[in-house]
Amino acid sequence: MTGTAVVVGAGVGGLATAIGLRRAGWQVTVRERRTELERYGTAFALHPTAQDALDRLGVGEAMRGRAVPYRSAQVRTPEGRVLAQLPLERLERKAGRPELLISRPYLMDALLAELDAVGDVTVELGEAVTDVAALAAGYDLVVGADGLRSAVRDAWFGAGSGPRKVGSVAWIGIADFDSDIHGETWGRGRFFGLTPVEPGRTNWYAAVPEGTTAADLRGLFEGWHDPIPRILTETDPETWLRYEMRHLFPALPTFVQGGKVALVGDAAHAMTPNLGQGACTAILDAEALTRAVADHGRSGLPAALRSYDQERRRTAQRTALASRTLHRFVSTERTWLRDTAARLLPG
Template sequence: MVRSATVIGAGIGGLAAAVGLHRIGWRVAVVEQAAEIDAIGAGITLWPNALRALEALGFGERVRELGKPQESAGMRSSDGRWLSRLDGAEIERELGRPMLGVHRAQLHRMLLDELPAVCLHTGVHVTAVGRDGAVPGLDLPPADLVVGADGINSQVRARYWPDAPRPRYTGFAAWRAICERRDLTEIGVSWGRGREFGIVPLVDGRTYWYVAMPAPEGARNPDERAYLREQFASWHSPIPELIDGTPAEAVLRNDIRHLGGRLKSYATGNVALLGDAAHAMTPHLGQGGCQALEDAVVLVAACARFDDVAEALTHYDAERRPRTQQIARASYWAGRFGPFLANPVAVALRDTAARLAPSSAAIKTFMRVSGWTPPQIEGLDS
């Protein structure tokens, strides 16, 4: 008998889960509030664990076709002094995969291409979903599994986890943009006092950059690019030039929020949460989207392995909750003890410690987070 799922949310996590379920023969309905599935949010760094997750879902070849990985990665102080630097080949040798900077739209398109159009129901803001997958206003067949992949403000979480912690503002905002500069080859992050500037060359040749800085919640500047230009005027090259070379309208600004506590379970009966709905984390380890992809793989593998959906979800919860909650915690503290230190003495100590640490220490940190082996998905038709 064909089993079926209703997935709420067509972000990275929801689409990956939907594709995986479709590929193991499930009938899938994906319900998305946006009228068109067209990812905003500039670029995203895919760590080796995310690349393994995509391979497990059958995207190995598509990932390799995305483009050339970055040559190296490093960390600098605001005046441009290197604090640490890792060779891209070394990262790949140690971690088994490279790191890839991709445009979010490219990743979305890759996932979307594998999903029959009839599965997608766009322009529907879900306010209620039944355990049978029923969504008011939509004529969906009954579902064995309901997946809440509807991001940090998840309605599915609100409905089935009424006591869940609420999203919380971190006190920091993020600015992100993609510009046409095509000569950069190194992923780099520069730390100042209480702020950071990241540069990620994308596999399509362009450059994605981001900023994280303290800001009042909800605040906006009339011209965000001009504001950043002023804030980073004295930072090392190519930071001011990158800001100058970006159209003002390409600069996105968001408050950085995370789930202000831990869920006790990612599953209740036949309803599961994944991605930001389950564990929205700060972006300092660049892992939110990568973990959403891992979630999707583990969920699909469990659904393929167990006939009983509740049993599959018990397995999914046990596999995913400890790891994602640990990474969310590590990401939070990586921000607090990293770029967001503002006291000059603490900043000097931080920079010295980073400069003196051997590259093997950085590799170990990378390994802890991205050294993940996906489960085999039985019966995956790719």
């Protein structure tokens, strides 16, 4: 066995990290504070680079079995006028494959199946981490994959960076019908998104000012173009999921500490969902970290962590900044600023 590692957090980034470390020959323990793995949520977007990373982790085939391509989408006004095309066709031409969308539970299933296939990974549920120093003393490597409110980050990287509100709350759900319209509709201080997720179903999300309740939501989008009112009318508010949109601020000066601690995913660079890159960046982090660890071995762990930080930090933080900047544009009350932002999107 190469070394011992504990991964704190059993979300997408944590499970992907555990798979990569086990494939590299490490003895791996995953600790998750929840008593059950998170299976809520709707659709994740998977950029071709994230698909490549999943292939290297052995999860690509299972992922593609449940994913759907995302090939065409537009930005619209509430009246339905097209402001811009999202650059999906250009992305597919460049990468040679389309962006994919997959339901969160299906991606979790694929990761769990591969975790079972690699074997000998201990998953401890209901285990909140309160003493990170003790973990570091007991394992060769500690990976914080424990999200925006990361205990690992707070213990090893200080409290200077933390969750910051952006003034919006998001509601998300699934409609049980196909929509011919995909993309986002930008209004005054709010926006609505539609994507495919699987045949016969449509993923939707609405970003609205903080304090908006489920009872308010239908009224805020009344009169918007089809099928937005239909989606809100025909889906049960009891099935809607709500979360406050936050990001990590300020950006961390490093993703690694002490030659044995590393952060991945939201723990390292939580971002607003505007670019749909949250899951992608977590997967890319996990694959880059575990590849560096595999290349350097246990004795070269400090060098491996430095290599990981050099590969991922600036790229992930640029993505987070771009997503936050886009959020400012699309949630503005100034329609001229919104339309300018749409014209600047690459076609």
